[in-house]
Amino acid sequence: MHNWFEQIPASGVKVEGSGAAWTHSDLQTHIDMVQAALLARKVPTAPVAILADNSPEWIAIDLATQNLGITLIPLPLFFTPGQWMHVIASSGVQAVYCAQPEQAAQLGFAGIVGGLGNLTLCERESAEVSAELAGIQKVTFTSGTTAEPKGVCLSTEQQWDVAHALHNSLASLNIQRHLSVLPLAVLLENIAGIYTALLAGATVICPPLAEVGLHGASGFDPDGCLNAIAHHQAESIILLPQMLQALVAVASQNDARIATLKFVAVGGAKTPHALIEAARQKGFPVYEGYGLSECSSVVSLNVPGADRVGSVGKPLSNRRVRIAADHEIEVGGMQSARYLGQVDTHAEWMPTGDIGHLDDDGYLFIDGRKKDILITGFGRNISPEWPESVLLGTGVFAQAIVFGDAQPFLIALVVPLSRSIDASTMQTAIDAANRALPDYARVRHWLVVAPFSSASGLATANGRLRRQLIWQRYQEQASPLFGQSGE
Template sequence: MTSFPEPFPPGRALLSDGVRTLDRAALAQRIATLLEALAARTAPRAPVAILADNSPEWLAIDLATQRAGLTLVPLPLFFTPAQWQHAITASGAQALFCADPAQGAALGFTGTVALDGPLALCQRPGAASPDPAPELDGVQKITFTSGTTSAPKGVCLDTARQWEVAQALHAAGLGRLGVERHLCLLPFAVLLENIAGPYTALLSGATTICPPLAEVGLSGASGFDPQRCLDAIARHQANSVILLPQMLAALLAASAPGDPRLASLRFAAVGGARTPARILATARARGLPVYEGYGLSECSSVVALNLPGAARDGSVGRPLANRSLRIAPDGEIEVRGAPARYLGQLDGAAGAGEWFATGDLGHLDPDGYLYIDGRKKDILITGYGRNVSPEWPESALLGTGSIAQALVVGDGQPWLAALLVPAAPGLTAQQLQEAVDLANRELPDYAQIRRWAPAAPFTPANGLATANGRPRRAPIQQQYADRIASLFDQTEHAS
């Protein structure tokens, strides 16, 4: 599939920001206009980047590059200018869609291409550049992840594999839920929303509603206003949304049981990081249709997902129809033939019939449901020889509702400790200790948190979290090295 699906009635709204709506004919016309502008560049075959908020135009550009066989490089708004420049240089992008030409000029795109619309198309000045590098042949999108260093890592994806994921989600049952309006709550530069949201909505005949992120409660790198989000869900009568775990926790804390603003929802997918069991149980008790899933950028996003009628507590669901999974002898999850490869590496992450090692630990139950046990590289071995995945006690801490983020440490130590980010600025040390005590009640003694210290929020902006809000362990431990060391001071502990 090289473009948006065709079977919808001509008058059916496909994309909307709440003000401007594009039906099939209008979207086709907009794509044609964008294709003309892309062809008018001095380097018409070179990759093009996009640095912009969510909008119908963003999606139209995505679809236009698919139709033209061009490489699109989404730049997350929360990246630093240095990270933007790294992604631009590594990909060889010679043009940039952006809201402000001055922003493009600051990144070296000082020329412009004639284009009417909400975004400017800026390009590098001078003579036409050579054709894109051979390694980009067939690459439609390079999605850059925060990774574990300041230099983002690019994952190369082709058009077909992205649509295969959307088709698998549609066929798995999302197309039969009667979803008419999908509201986008995550940035399109994050692959989870880009593919599992609009692509699947197009296949399902739903309208994709994609207003600016501030209108649905997101601000900056990590700010989230749950009341604004709840109001947006009600205003647009959204039937489906995609949430990160911390967003779900905030929505539950900001709403009461039976909140009418959530009544329109028929499906809410949760992914990007491990979701605390207590949070999912609270959501289900309130009647919210929340389903946890699991995915990887290297696999074009979603790999497994719980679904209505096929969900199991504690699991992330069964693998999609286009995925084969197995568990290696050491517990690592492997996916067959994950087709993506990393920018700068000519060999793929795995060949068509090979197995891709995800770096995640997990297990499958007899019915094929997948359970995530943690990250292979993050396993802590305590001073008493116990192996503990830090995500286990972290999930218990997050499930208390008083802790927004947690990082558990203790490799080689006689006990485990944690850095805690309070869920609200007014929480006292006593309230946080009560939350730790509550979490400890569901953990064996070797996995309990003996000591803790407060920390500032871990965000993509300060380099301490990924785009999906997952803490970046090495940078956090480096920044808080002295504070962590104090948590294992046995003299202080004894006193």
């Protein structure tokens, strides 16, 4: 048994949320309680899952499994019951922490072992401990409602290695209060948020997600989030691009509610340059980064003093990045990652599936997804994220996705930022975007659609749009747009 909690400085550390305000000593006490409960199970070494909203207890459970060398399987609340069952079956989960024992029973965990706060540890009678999970502390599953989630296997060392690199990059900011506004089941918040803040000796604030403006799988109340930032006097937060866009839309110039913020990280999907600039003009100290679950989250990040708008920053000190001959980004300098059920290849360089480039100063730029490159009917290669970024930069659209493979022009499916935006305003925005694009990358026709969310299966938890599934959903409505005149 290794006590990973020992690396966290005792001075200053507090964990707040759900009415709790724990000191470093309180957190250690709750970690001990979790360890005792886990060891009291019928199969003490078997994987345990957690199906719960953000809370201090979530953090205690995570750290306790690290100390015991037990695999933790976060079950995102936005997954479907079918996805939960797939995750449970594929990872050999023997017990689950959740707020509703009856829900655990429906998933096959009827026996009650103990509790922690409002969470109950429920178990099944038996489970086989897979040798495949030896040395694996966490299996984080990527989303997809219509596809089976894939589990990325991570060791404790891999996760804390990233947290230490982030802590070193941000040390000069002296961040003392971090507010979690993303689910802890999302690796980005889990590592870049919680672990990094703990290493800094900061107060970690993790209230239920509804209290920071997140409702259900895709509902977001930006005013509620701004009010939570002000209430908790947050100095750092992590956002997805669509969240930042909503906050910028409702915030006033130098909004008093964001006065305490020192650092706002944005990542998960490509962030338009114009959005970063608009956010900074409003007073948000926002910096874009890039990462992958397969790399234990963050790979590169812009920070004060090393910042280039349009890039995703320089690689962290523990990462190396190179660009392959076909422009794919490859990451090195880490223990090899693998998916559950796959053999560890021990490859020195990991292909990311993203295409990009490094400038002369070492800043990394993301140019799109390798598999998403479309070739128009005139033979032009286009990364769809390019025109999409320009569309989002108009400040009119919350989401936009373009199609046009083997077609003479592009079409777009768009989600307006608010219901009050009419068709004329949207057309004006598209015209403005087109003026910033060459002829072959312009959007000729467009269609308003419902928001793409993880609940619908059309976006990942981090906000990446799932192109193939979106096209399958809207093909019947969108295909006729290609039959119209391109003028």
